[in-house]
Amino acid sequence: MTELSVNITKIINAPIEQVFDAWLDPKILSSFMQPMPGMPAPETEIDASVGGRFLIKMDVGDQIIPHEGSYHEIEKPNLLVFSWESPFSGEGSVVTLNFKSLSASSTELNLVHVKFPDEESRSNHEGGWTAILDLLNNTTSESTSTA
Amino acid sequence: MNELEDNVRLSNLLKAVSDTTRRSLLTLLIQQGPTRVTDLANFYDMSLNAVSKHIKVLEKVGLVTRTNHGRVHWIEANLEPVQIIENWFRELKSIWELRLDNLNVLLNKGKKS
Numbered sequence: 001m002t003e004l005s006v007n008i009t010k011i012i013n014a015p016i017e018q019v020f021d022a023w024l025d026p027k028i029l030s031s032f033m034q035p036m037p038g039m040p041a042p043e044t045e046i047d048a049s050v051g052g053r054f055l056i057k058m059d060v061g062d063q064i065i066p067h068e069g070s071y072h073e074i075e076k077p078n079l080l081v082f083s084w085e086s087p088f089s090g091e092g093s094v095v096t097l098n099f100k101s102l103s104a105s106s107t108e109l110n111l112v113h114v115k116f117p118d119e120e121s122r123s124n125h126e127g128g129w130t131a132i133l134d135l136l137n138n139t140t141s142e143s144t145s146t147a
Numbered sequence: 148m149n150e151l152e153d154n155v156r157l158s159n160l161l162k163a164v165s166d167t168t169r170r171s172l173l174t175l176l177i178q179q180g181p182t183r184v185t186d187l188a189n190f191y192d193m194s195l196n197a198v199s200k201h202i203k204v205l206e207k208v209g210l211v212t213r214t215n216h217g218r219v220h221w222i223e224a225n226l227e228p229v230q231i232i233e234n235w236f237r238e239l240k241s242i243w244e245l246r247l248d249n250l251n252v253l254l255n256k257g258k259k260s
Contacts, residue, residue: 032249
């Protein structure tokens with residue numbers, strides 16, 4: 001991985017509306033938003049409106065770690081954008097979900113979780129994380145080839 | 148406790164690199180090798196003091212090291228801690244994959260017919 005973002009595409013075997021709605025229904029959300037493998041379902045609170053906030057209380061065994069954020073864009077059934085704040089991820093990250101209907105019963109879901117969302121696009125070359133990692137990869141491959 | 152320390156370290160690292168100027172400083176240092184603080188400051192439209200503060204933030208989390216030759220301070224990039232951030236992203240990715248798998252299973256459960 002060479003940039004500070006996560007990008008996953010998955011086919012979900014359900015109609016697009018159902019896949020979309022799952023993200024804004026507290027009961028459904030809590031049943032798939034596991035904090036990590038084998039951990040219990042979290043408690044969730046959702047205010048499903050643009051600017052509204054959500055709270056997911058992740059139970060990781062010895063402590064409850066709250067994950068929260070607010071909805072930036074809600075365009076049913078195609079697009080859902082929300083901020084994602086967890087105690088250890090520092091400030092500011094954004095999750096973008098793109099839903100694409102493949103058939104009446106299958107949906108392509110693309111999830112992109114980006115750190116430094118605003119700055120990254122503004123200054124990709126001058127202070128971009130990607131630029132740093134590229135340089136890092138170049139320097140490490142140079143040093144291994146000369147070694 | 149070890150995990151907590153790791154989390155604090157990660158959090159500090161992410162904060163350190165969440166600033167454009169500091170990422171730009173890192174980029175410069177990787178490209179140029181060890182550089183004097185005064186020379187680094189020349190690249191920016193800000194005071195020596197301001198640049199110096201950014202360097203201190205990077206220094207604190209171990210992303211740059213400082214060598215003093217008399218009054219001249221040489222700054223060098225150290226990218227070892229970057230691995231920690233990359234690992235965190237790898238974990239984040241596998242967690243999201245798990246959740247999307249869960250979602251798929253969940254939505255399929257309802258329609259047995």
